[in-house]
Amino acid sequence: MVNLATRIHKLDLKNPVMTASGTCGYGEEISDFIDLSRLGGIVVKGTTLRHREGNPYPRMAETASGMLNAVGLQNKGVDYFIDHIFPRIKDLDTHIIVNVNGSTIEEYVELTERLSELDKIPAIELNISCPNVKEGGMAFGISCPSAEAVVRAVRRVWNKTLIVKLSPNVTNIADIAMAVESQGADSVSLINTLLGMGVNAETRKPLLSTITGGLSGPAVKPVALRMVWQVYNAVKIPVIGMGGIMNATDAVEFMIAGASAVQVGTAIFIDPTIPVQVIDGIAAYMEKHKIHSISDLVGSLQC
Amino acid sequence: VSFIRQLKNKLRVKKTVIDFLLLENKQLNKDNFLLVLQSPKPLSDIYPGQFMNIEIREATEIFLRRPFSVLDVDFEKQTLSILVKILGRGSKKLTGARVGQTINAILPLGKSFTKPGNDDHILLVGGGSGVAPMLFLAKTCGLKPEQVTILIGARSAGDHIDITDYLSFGTYHLTTEDGTLGEKGYVTDHPIFVEKLDIYDKIYTCGPDAMMKAVGRRALKENVFCEVSLENMMACGFGVCLCCVEDTKSGHKCVCTDGPVFNVNDLKW
Numbered sequence: 001m002v003n004l005a006t007r008i009h010k011l012d013l014k015n016p017v018m019t020a021s022g023t024c025g026y027g028e029e030i031s032d033f034i035d036l037s038r039l040g041g042i043v044v045k046g047t048t049l050r051h052r053e054g055n056p057y058p059r060m061a062e063t064a065s066g067m068l069n070a071v072g073l074q075n076k077g078v079d080y081f082i083d084h085i086f087p088r089i090k091d092l093d094t095h096i097i098v099n100v101n102g103s104t105i106e107e108y109v110e111l112t113e114r115l116s117e118l119d120k121i122p123a124i125e126l127n128i129s130c131p132n133v134k135e136g137g138m139a140f141g142i143s144c145p146s147a148e149a150v151v152r153a154v155r156r157v158w159n160k161t162l163i164v165k166l167s168p169n170v171t172n173i174a175d176i177a178m179a180v181e182s183q184g185a186d187s188v189s190l191i192n193t194l195l196g197m198g199v200n201a202e203t204r205k206p207l208l209s210t211i212t213g214g215l216s217g218p219a220v221k222p223v224a225l226r227m228v229w230q231v232y233n234a235v236k237i238p239v240i241g242m243g244g245i246m247n248a249t250d251a252v253e254f255m256i257a258g259a260s261a262v263q264v265g266t267a268i269f270i271d272p273t274i275p276v277q278v279i280d281g282i283a284a285y286m287e288k289h290k291i292h293s294i295s296d297l298v299g300s301l302q303c
Numbered sequence: 304v305s306f307i308r309q310l311k312n313k314l315r316v317k318k319t320v321i322d323f324l325l326l327e328n329k330q331l332n333k334d335n336f337l338l339v340l341q342s343p344k345p346l347s348d349i350y351p352g353q354f355m356n357i358e359i360r361e362a363t364e365i366f367l368r369r370p371f372s373v374l375d376v377d378f379e380k381q382t383l384s385i386l387v388k389i390l391g392r393g394s395k396k397l398t399g400a401r402v403g404q405t406i407n408a409i410l411p412l413g414k415s416f417t418k419p420g421n422d423d424h425i426l427l428v429g430g431g432s433g434v435a436p437m438l439f440l441a442k443t444c445g446l447k448p449e450q451v452t453i454l455i456g457a458r459s460a461g462d463h464i465d466i467t468d469y470l471s472f473g474t475y476h477l478t479t480e481d482g483t484l485g486e487k488g489y490v491t492d493h494p495i496f497v498e499k500l501d502i503y504d505k506i507y508t509c510g511p512d513a514m515m516k517a518v519g520r521r522a523l524k525e526n527v528f529c530e531v532s533l534e535n536m537m538a539c540g541f542g543v544c545l546c547c548v549e550d551t552k553s554g555h556k557c558v559c560t561d562g563p564v565f566n567v568n569d570l571k572w
Binding site: 022023025030033053054057058060062064065066069071217269270271272273 | 317318319320358363364365366367368407409535536537538539541542543544545546547548549550554555560
């Protein structure tokens with residue numbers, strides 16, 4: 001029997017598969033399809049201090065092997081999350097991780113302080129990489145000084161596991177990873193979506209109301225793998241890999257490149273049972289290759 | 304409260320992913336196909352206006368599923384039928400599917416049309432592939448045929464699909480933009496819309512946006528109950544991607560889970 005357990009700082013995961021923020025709501029939305037307690041963790045929809053309506057429609061466009069989105073962090077704000085959503089999901093037998101967003105450092109800090117009042121939120125994922133908001137978001141994640149500043153401030157008010165979600169829209173992602181590690185991040189997760197755009201040749205109009213948006217799905221997987229490998233080689237903290245994972249083989253590739261855990265995202269839109277298929281497939285892979293623990297797989301790339 | 308929620312959850316039909324067998328793929332006219340899908344297990348309840356999200360296989364340029372309203376269901380034979388109108392790459396690929404092929408779908412999705420009251424007189428207005436849920440509603444609403452008026456619009460005679468199987472469920476009226484069948488013009492040019500609409504208790508419509516808006520605005524003006532079925536582009540179909548939002552009077556609502564059926568009063572029309 002293989003052992004699928006993995007560890008992200010103080011966070012013990014029963015297996016390395018989490019659902020990515022913005023792709024499974026709060027877990028409840030996909031509970032018809034899968035037993036949520038099978039998951040290593042659920043990263044809930046990007047949360048902000050106050051209610052956000054998000055960007056105007058159209059906010060999605062299909063691409064070859066992927067999709068563009070420009071949802072823009074539509075959510076009901078942290079108070080609604082704490083009062084209405086959290087009570088319904090807190091007793092799930094899996095880790096609930098909140099994806100934290102802000103347009104200023106003060107907002108990130110205030111939101112984190114609100115969440116620190118709650119038991120059963122063992123980790124937050126600090127999102128400094130959302131490409132679809134006008135203020136904050138990715139702006140914090142594309143330069144070392146601003147990434148350091150937001151991590152430093154949040155670190156002061158959060159003593160549980162702090163994961164920082166990185167943007168791929170940078171010159172050197174390893175530099176950003178080292179910068180957030182230096183300010184006390186316990187883990188980095190990557191990649192958020194790649195900035196892209198779509199054009200309708202007939203109307204000469206952009207496909208998204210915001211003109212640009214974030215590309216996800218299998219189209220981004222090679223870029224994501226490369227970045228996970230670069231970051232794994234640059235930092236000591238555990239790396240959580242994501243970007244176009246559609247099946248267990250994809251997940252295993254990310255772990256070989258250096259990921260201690262993975263997140264399944266866009267694939268859920270195609271088939272919400274994929275996260276569980278990935279868990280079972282990783283176990284089958286490990287049995288076939290006589291690998292007993294996830295740690296034997298992580299960063300095992302043979303160059 | 305938690306007891307009521309548990310009870311509600313029990314009564315609620317669960318969404319599932321099913322591998323259907325394609326039993327029939329029949330070309331109805333130039334752009335419209337009728338697909339009959341058989342489920343390997345008993346089908347759960349599905350109502351007019353609800354939809355299924357179908358995976359388009361073996362096509363790398365098509366990444367997302369495509370939503371289709373249900374046209375009909377046969378619980379004994381465990382079959383569902385859908386109307387597929389070729390609109391783009393996805394629908395074109397799907398109409399090329401061969402009988403015997405597996406078709407993967409997620410269902411039942413979305414909210415259905417409000418069931419009319421026993422004494423209601425209803426008007427159903429359909430266009431394009433929006434005819435499917437209108438015919439399904441006519442068949443399953445439980446009203447006498449004289450209570451059901453069905454108005455179907457198309458560009459030309461050749462674009463109308465054969466409705467023989469549904470004729471007994473109501474009184475039919477057809478329009479074509481070129482006048483080759485039925486009244487000439489749009490559905491809203493039909494004599495039905497020249498008269499007052501308040502002889503109907505409920506109006507239901509599904510079809511192209513412009514058609515639904517024209518129908519919906521008339522209903523609003525005359526203060527008649529009207530439900531429309533929107534088809535904003537969606538990625539997931541079950542409320543997690545938040546891509547298919549409609550800007551309603553109460554903010555962004557997901558067409559896939561808060562709709563696709565909306566009361567026209569709730570829209571900014």
